[in-house]
Amino acid sequence: LVEAGLAKTNGEARRLVRGGGARLNNAVITDENRLIVEHDSVDGAIRLSAGKKHHVLVRVGS
Known part of the structure; x- marks a missing residue:
């Protein structure tokens, strides 16, 4: 989520997952x-x- 730009930090990504978002x-x-x-x-x-x-x-692959 962080690498895709959907969360600024790993902590924010974890909170997003815990909250079901x-x-x-x-x-x-x-x-x-x-x-x-x-x-x-x-x-x-x-x-x-x-x-x-x-x-x-x-996108996945080359």
């Missing part, structure tokens, strides 16, 4: 230690969301 491909992220890997991609992209209005599409 972080999503990976429209599914709520419940584990604050979860790593996002290439296997999480759908059609070569990963969608990250913070709250209802902040979304980032991360």
Whole structure:
């Protein structure tokens, strides 16, 4: 979440996950230690969301 620009700090990202506001491909992220890997991609992209209005599409691969 920090590297995608959805949170300024790791602490902010953890609070977002604890509060249920972080999503990976429209599914709520419940584990604050979860790593996002290439296997999480759908059609070569990963969608990250913070709250209802902040979304980032991360392209995977070359």
